[in-house]
Amino acid sequence: MTINDGPIVEDDLQAYVDGRLPEVRHAAVEAYLAQNPDVRERITLDIRQRNALRGQLEGKFAEPVPPRLWLANIRAARRNTMMWRLKAVAASLLVFTVGAGAGWFAANHEALAPPVTTAVAQNANAAYRTYVVEVAHPVEVASAQEAHLIQWLSRRLGKPLAAPDLMPFGYRLMGGRLLPGNGSAAAQLMYDDASGKRLTLYVRAAEGSETAFRFQRDGEAATFAWIDQGFGFAVTAPATREELLPIAEAVYRRFN
Amino acid sequence: MADPGPLIEPHIPALRRYAFALLRDRDRADDLVQDTLERALSRWLLRRPDGDVRAWLFAILRNLHVSRWRRDRRHGASVDIDEAAPSVAARQEAALEVHDVLAALDQLPEEQKSLLLLVGVEDFSYDDAARILGMPIGTVMSRLSRARQRLRALVETGKVTLLRRVK
Structure with a gap:
């Protein structure tokens, strides 16, 4: 980069500051600095800084x-994510197997089925766990295309959707994705x-009348779920019950 | 498959230092390092096998930082680029103490800041720093000179001064 006996240039001075001047150039730069007190002063300041x-x-x-x-902890977290994905695949296979010959099962089904709100909360939680740790593709459509995102999800869900503004709670929309949800489509915003803390809003069609908020905690993730006008809603985030409740209420008001 | 752990782990303290200097916020800096490590593990097999692991890790961190900063800026109000780089804390200080170079650094555009950190603190070669920052190698020295000139001016005057570019 430097010519051994050429005139002193700015590159030499920078390399001098960094202590990377080739040996042969060193004396020449020092001589130059001795003759140019202004330059020496600024170079001294650069070195001090x-x-x-x-x-x-x-x-x-x-x-x-x-x-x-x-790294061991980061790896463990990644393994958990992969396990969740495998479990999700396994669960969907199970549904098909059971569904194939489940006539006898249907009689008991009503009694055994958990409340719809719980199912919505569980779906939301599984989706949360799968996608919230995602670094490369946390969302399918980013918030930059919010209009397109909302239109698309609304069409697939059969419900006019809107992305609630959660800025008052410090949360900004990243985007959303479409998911399978109990026989129809589900949306996750x-x-x-x-x-960098992430919160999801999960929406899918759900039978049943209106319900109260149902709270559920799974490790770090807390969920409020409810049913309203034929749809199940769930808000999930790594938060306390007290932190999450006003957000869930804001979302409820937005859709009600 | 070779275990990447022993090759990545020794660089974590330096990654934390760089992230902290960029963000000057403990938690956000460690979030950035965590995302960097997650990405490094998931893309370990995609890196150039003969490449320098340290430079690769720093490039991942820096790219994540810049894309986030751009995204935040898109979502926030639009501001002038010279205004956008300094932190609130730095702007609030009426006069900078000469010894608080780290705070003065906040007033530089991200690229100049990163260059000073990678070369001056992390001891990357000029070529490696250029590669990490995606700038032509031939322009590193003049950019470094400009960054130092700007930093000097900040500390000398105690506030931001827009300098004429002196060749």
Whole structure:
């Protein structure tokens, strides 16, 4: 990059600041700096600032790595995600198998079936677990195409949908995706906050009359689910009951 | 398949340092590092096998950072690019202490900031820094010179000064 005996240029000075000047060039640059006090002054300041910056960041480098950044833990989380996907596939296969010859089963079905709200909450939770950890493709259609997204999901669901504005709670719409949901289509809208925390709103058709909010917690993820006008709704996020309730209420009001 | 762990793990402290210098927020910096590591594990087999792992990791982190910053900017009000880079904290300081170079760095555009960090703190070669930042290798030195000039001006005047470009 530098010519050994050419005139001193800016590149030489930068390399001098970084201590990367080839040995043969060193003396020439020092001689030049001795003759040019203005240049020497600014180069000295550059070196001081470089050292100060390194010094300020030394403590950060020396800190112990927090457990959430241990590769073993990150790997375990990835394995969990894959297990969830496998379970989802296994569950859908089971539904087909059972459905094939399940006449006798139908009689008991009514009594055994969990309340619809619980089913909606469970579907929402499974979808949350699958997609919220997704780094590359968390959503199918990003919020940049919000109009298209909403139109598409509304058509597939058979319900005019809207993306509730959750900015008052610090959550911004990332986008959404279409999912299989209990024999018809389901929609998942994903939001995130400034810290990257993700929240999903899950909607699918559901039988049954209006219900009260039903709260469910599964590990970190908390869900409020309810049935309203033939559709099941669920709001899921890694939050406390108290944090999630006002968000669920806002979503309820938006659709009611 | 070779276990990537021993090749990735030694670089985590430096990734945390770079992320922290970019964001100056503990939790958001570690979120960024976590996403970087997740991506690195999922794309381990896609990297150039003869490539430098450290430079590859830093490039992933930097790309994630820039795409997020762009996305946040799209969602927020539109602002001038020279206004957008500084953090709130930095702008609120009326005069910068000479020793707080890290805070002064916040007032530089992201590319200049990253260049100063990668070369001056992380000790990447000029060529590697250029590759990480996706800039032509021939332009690194002049960009570095401009970044340092701007940083000097900030610390000398104690506030942001838009400099004429001096060749």
